[in-house]
Amino acid sequence: MKLYIDLLAGDGIGPEVIDQAVKVSNAVAKKFNHEIEWTSALTGAAAIDAVGEPYPDSTHEICMAADAVLFGAIGHPRFDNDPTAKVRPEQGLLKMRKKLGLFANVRPTFTFPSLIDNSPLKRERIEGTDLIILRELTGGIYFGERGRSEDGNTAFDTCTYTKDEVVRLAKLGFEMAMQRSKKLCCVDKANVLETSRLWRQTVQGMEKDYPEVTVSYEFVDAVAMRLVQWPSSYDVLITENLFGDILTDEASVISGSMGLMPSSSIGIHTSLFEPIHGSYPQAAGKDIANPLATVLSAAMMFEDAFGLKEEAELIRSVVNKSLAEGIVTEDLAGKNKAYKTSEVGDWLAANL
Ligand code: IPM
Ligand code: MN
Numbered sequence: 328m329k330l331y332i333d334l335l336a337g338d339g340i341g342p343e344v345i346d347q348a349v350k351v352s353n354a355v356a357k358k359f360n361h362e363i364e365w366t367s368a369l370t371g372a373a374a375i376d377a378v379g380e381p382y383p384d385s386t387h388e389i390c391m392a393a394d395a396v397l398f399g400a401i402g403h404p405r406f407d408n409d410p411t412a413k414v415r416p417e418q419g420l421l422k423m424r425k426k427l428g429l430f431a432n433v434r435p436t437f438t439f440p441s442l443i444d445n446s447p448l449k450r451e452r453i454e455g456t457d458l459i460i461l462r463e464l465t466g467g468i469y470f471g472e473r474g475r476s477e478d479g480n481t482a483f484d485t486c487t488y489t490k491d492e493v494v495r496l497a498k499l500g501f502e503m504a505m506q507r508s509k510k511l512c513c514v515d516k517a518n519v520l521e522t523s524r525l526w527r528q529t530v531q532g533m534e535k536d537y538p539e540v541t542v543s544y545e546f547v548d549a550v551a552m553r554l555v556q557w558p559s560s561y562d563v564l565i566t567e568n569l570f571g572d573i574l575t576d577e578a579s580v581i582s583g584s585m586g587l588m589p590s591s592s593i594g595i596h597t598s599l600f601e602p603i604h605g606s607y608p609q610a611a612g613k614d615i616a617n618p619l620a621t622v623l624s625a626a627m628m629f630e631d632a633f634g635l636k637e638e639a640e641l642i643r644s645v646v647n648k649s650l651a652e653g654i655v656t657e658d659l660a661g662k663n664k665a666y667k668t669s670e671v672g673d674w675l676a677a678n679l
Pocket of ligand 1: 401417420572
């Protein structure tokens, strides 16, 4: 099979972790007789520096023409400390999500047997955790009207959702639940917010189409608490953009390191695969970042964008093997030897 993949390495550790995912993907492709054509394009602070724009049209065209996009990370501290900056790397990410129609962000949280004791939570709390947060990605407060009063002392951001936006996200949630344990949790703040009441009402109205799925409705504050108490009690959760942003960061550390969890964003045009972690600027260029979340994102890409399940499973198994044998970066090494980002990538590619 010929695979056309767009690479958006982005900022910070993005290029380093993307390099490892490319190594592993090429090794898998060789083994299964696929041919990958990679095209690189600019995004984030790197794109601002080069062309003054974090998601240039040229990058969008390349994304639209590809079968899948593999994305590193976006963000640079130079912009974080300057609230007056007119162009910001993150705007590129939001623009890309909107223009590619990536309305659903799939963020799984699972545990690795060999890493259970790396988790900030106790073993008995997290054993068996295997959940997916399905985050709405192109609506809500991220994209609503915002502004300042003339004197600059009042600011507002608005959260808007349409029923159709809720339906298309919830539909994916119900379908995912059908493939898994038939449990779906709708996370909202319906005791306060009108948009949440629309979400709840819409999802309730869809229940009859999926009679086998048991749906629970929980407030986001309670979910934030239960996620660290009994994460294994959840399976598929659906939620709006901002709640999903916060809960997925919380969930991502359950497995033991933020450097482990992959994600996909799917919707109308080309699907995108990326690690959940950010650009980690302190580590950029040091060859110390954990590449596994990006490598596992590539596995998700093989399976979800190309239907190549065996290839995906092979990647996951070699990742498990590296963890079991301690071929890990410093975030996971503890007192043992820490391997470099590139060494982990080389080892994975060689041991497939
Ligand atoms: C994420 C990130 C982004 C978001 C930022 C960088 C805009 O935190 O992908 O979760 O808030 O969506
Ligand atoms: Mn986030």
